[in-house]
Amino acid sequence: MKIGQRRSKQRELILEELRGLTCHPTADELYELVRKRISNISLGTVYRNLELLAASGVILKLESGGKNRFDGTAEPHPHIRCTQCGRVDDVMQQVDVTTLDDKSSRGYDIKGCNIEYFGICPDCMSSSH
Template sequence: MEAKSPKRMTKQRRIILEELRKLTSHPTADELYEIVRERLPRVSLGTVYRNLEVLSESGEILKLESAGSQKRFDGNPMDHHHVRCMGCGRVGDVEVVGDATLPALENFRCDGFSITRGTLEFTGLCDACKDKLDEEGAMPEAATQTRQ
């Protein structure tokens, strides 16, 4: 699917994009709203949500959606992969190193579909949740809910 050109770049949209591109934390709309409010104190949460959708639809940013999780946004629109913590939901970028090769889309088939794009998301535990697991000896609550 080809990205649509964005509606005009309003001041609010430009600032939302600038703030998102400064981050590598893949924030939720609520988290980004708190950051954007420092530059635009009168911005509404609805405005941030709407502009993130417009930027996502235009291909300026990525919207990361996973069943049962809040949407997160990535200011890097280039194809890359992610890991999501089963404990706290934190998302990070995955770097492919060494001789790791990923399968090509043409190697996948599904009746009734023409596959045009794919994303790969790994799951695991971030260092903070792993440390908590090591200390407490139990999976974080969110991780046990994710695995059910």
């Protein structure tokens, strides 16, 4: 982990827990998991470390949908979000994204692109029947 800060056992544990998940938890959800291993860790510590890891490109911060979610896989990849419960999963398919020409980019210096699909997850569909 290279993020321009000194090593931290708490940060390393937060990253380990996040990378061990297939879901994309909120900071609160990850805090509940980390607390099982470090009982005296604070929610603020989890938030600060997630923000630091995201800002340094070690993890992804998914900011759409009202609540920030975090992804231990830092390489850009598409996601799918449930519009009812907010669950986020990876899309396991390559998605082709065209680059914008100068006219289409409207003067922006393009840094990247996020692809997110949305729908209703299987759990929400089965609970509504």
